[in-house]
Amino acid sequence: MLAYLKQVYEAWINYPRREGEVIRGQYQIERFLGMGSYGLTYLCLDKHSGQEVVAKQAKPSKGQLGRDLLRREATIMNQLEHPSIPKCYTSFEESKRLYMITEYIQGRTVEDLIFERGARFEEKDALQFIRQLLNIVQFIHEHDVVHLDIRIPNVIVHGNHMSLIDFGLAARLGEPARITIDADDELIRRRTVHVTSDLYAIGHFLLYMLYSTYESSHDQEEVIRGWEEELSISTQTKQMIRKLLQIDPPYANVQACLEELDTVLV
Numbered sequence: 114m115l116a117y118l119k120q121v122y123e124a125w126i127n128y129p130r131r132e133g134e135v136i137r138g139q140y141q142i143e144r145f146l147g148m149g150s151y152g153l154t155y156l157c158l159d160k161h162s163g164q165e166v167v168a169k170q171a172k173p174s175k176g177q178l179g180r181d182l183l184r185r186e187a188t189i190m191n192q193l194e195h196p197s198i199p200k201c202y203t204s205f206e207e208s209k210r211l212y213m214i215t216e217y218i219q220g221r222t223v224e225d226l227i228f229e230r231g232a233r234f235e236e237k238d239a240l241q242f243i244r245q246l247l248n249i250v251q252f253i254h255e256h257d258v259v260h261l262d263i264r265i266p267n268v269i270v271h272g273n274h275m276s277l278i279d280f281g282l283a284a285r286l287g288e289p290a291r292i293t294i295d296a297d298d299e300l301i302r303r304r305t306v307h308v309t310s311d312l313y314a315i316g317h318f319l320l321y322m323l324y325s326t327y328e329s330s331h332d333q334e335e336v337i338r339g340w341e342e343e344l345s346i347s348t349q350t351k352q353m354i355r356k357l358l359q360i361d362p363p364y365a366n367v368q369a370c371l372e373e374l375d376t377v378l379v
């Protein structure tokens with residue numbers, strides 16, 4: 114009963130703001146984009162600049178933790194000035210709610226491209242794509258930050274341009290755990306702040322892209338096989354994925370991975 118009441122209360126306090134409402138007299142809500150684990154995200158019109166921007170609000174039910182994470186996200190994004198990372202414009206409180214305003218990235222996520230648009234990435238295309246992504250991640254690591262949430266819904270593609278979004282879980286390398294975490298937030302505690310975490314995620318990212326061309330044969334009885342058997346890809350690419358996924362000794366850093374990738378791409 115208590116758990117049910119908690120659920121009802123959280124749904125009520127997390128209820129998104131309506132379209133048309135204006136945040137701090139400047140950001141008019143055009144569309145609710147979604148509710149993540151720690152935040153509510155809106156597409157807004159900045160009435161001062163006439164530009165579309167993204168407003169992320171700390172999720173009220175997460176209390177201080179949600180606010181701390183959003184503040185940390187804004188601090189980290191402010192340190193990462195790169196054409197493939199959304200700019201953080203400002204953050205502020207309004208009526209005890211914390212908001213962060215960032216650049217709106219046009220385009221489609223890789224998840225949408227594969228699962229909604231039916232995009233297919235051949236081996237070479239997938240590797241070239243991963244090369245671009247590695248360049249962004251290398252920049253982030255050079256700034257002593259680890260993203261920790263590199264997944265196909267967090268990469269947006271617009272023409273030939275790619276952007277990495279959602280720095281909500283990003284952390285500084287070697288950062289001591291400063292945030293008190295309750296039972297619901299176990300996930301964060303288990304993540305290790307090390308560059309290999311991002312490389313591991315890129316291994317999975319690459320597998321998603323490569324599986325976009327995979328067709329299982331329905332004639333035979335369904336047999337569960339691993340990716341190494343199922344995917345028709347070169348031995349070199351398989352070796353790279355094994356290192357990314359830490360099946361074999363992992364790359365020490367992004368540079369080592371890029372160097373090997375370049376030998377595969379020639």
Ligand SMILES: Nc1ncnc2c1ncn2[C@@H]1O[C@H](COP(=O)(O)OP(=O)(O)OP(=O)(O)O)[C@@H](O)[C@H]1O
Pocket residue numbers: 146147148149150151152153154167199215216217218219222266278279281
């Ligand atoms: N800067 C941005 N530009 C364009 N779209 C964005 C931007 N930031 C977030 N989005 C989109 O808004 C939606 C909600 O994003 P948000 O990061 O709040 O939650 P999530 O990704 O659904 O969950 P979680 O943060 O728990 O992974 C997603 O569809 C995401 O693609």
